[in-house]
Amino acid sequence: ALDSSQRLAGAVATLVLAEHQTHGRGRRERIWISRAGNLTFSFVFTSPKSLVSLGPDLSILPLVVAQALQQVLSNELEHEDGIVFVKWPNDLILCDRKLGGILCETRPVDCGTLICVGVGINVNAEVDVKEAKVHPSIGLGNISQRTHDLTALICKLYDGLNGLCANWVALPVFEAVAFSRIMYGIGKFAEVENYDGVSRGTIIGANSFGELLLENLGQVKSFSGGTLRFVSA
Numbered sequence: 001a002l003d004s005s006q007r008l009a010g011a012v013a014t015l016v017l018a019e020h021q022t023h024g025r026g027r028r029e030r031i032w033i034s035r036a037g038n039l040t041f042s043f044v045f046t047s048p049k050s051l052v053s054l055g056p057d058l059s060i061l062p063l064v065v066a067q068a069l070q071q072v073l074s075n076e077l078e079h080e081d082g083i084v085f086v087k088w089p090n091d092l093i094l095c096d097r098k099l100g101g102i103l104c105e106t107r108p109v110d111c112g113t114l115i116c117v118g119v120g121i122n123v124n125a126e127v128d129v130k131e132a133k134v135h136p137s138i139g140l141g142n143i144s145q146r147t148h149d150l151t152a153l154i155c156k157l158y159d160g161l162n163g164l165c166a167n168w169v170a171l172p173v174f175e176a177v178a179f180s181r182i183m184y185g186i187g188k189f190a191e192v193e194n195y196d197g198v199s200r201g202t203i204i205g206a207n208s209f210g211e212l213l214l215e216n217l218g219q220v221k222s223f224s225g226g227t228l229r230f231v232s233a
Helices: 002-008 057-076 129-134 140-144 150-170 176-180
Strands: 014-018 021-025 031-034 039-047 084-087 091-094 097-109 112-121 189-194 197-206 212-216 219-223 227-230
Touching: 014 150, 039 150, 057 084, 057 091, 057 097, 057 112, 057 140, 057 150, 057 176, 112 150, 176 197, 189 212, 197 219
Parallel strands: none
Antiparallel strands: 014 039, 021 031, 039 112, 084 091, 091 097, 097 112, 189 197, 189 227, 197 212, 212 219
């Protein structure tokens, strides 16, 4: 959470790692529990911009973070034919199951805005069978059939995030075309529930603002937030 990570973080980009997490949070206050053998960490950094001036730049941050994580994790499975995808707006998917999740939180500070990127990734711990029936999940080890070096992996993830966040602070850009290549669910029928209600359509990608695009009867609608679910047409 932002409070605990902020207390531990310094003035520069900092990674706060938890060996075991029991009170983690996801979007919409969902509980995230991580067992020993997985990776749960917060990457904390500061933008010199105020929270107000950051505005829409914050909406693309989870997707930009997901792209960086996806690249590292896919390279980790390079020889096991495992490809990691990103489910809009903040989930990592492997073999149609949840591999991990991302939660970005912000807080105004004297020098700008403190940004905490919380990440949970299933790596070596065995998936709980009962839990998996409700929330289908998977770990890297389920595909690779080997124990991954958590220290080496977290170093790779840190390097990826460090470069990414520095670039995002300097020039917040979201490459929608590149994202579409790793976006989970393109071509699938889905629904999005947000403050406007529930909308249905076929996922066709995301735009340059990081908004999800659904097409229904020739009409394309964009969504900046909401809960995405896959349903039957």
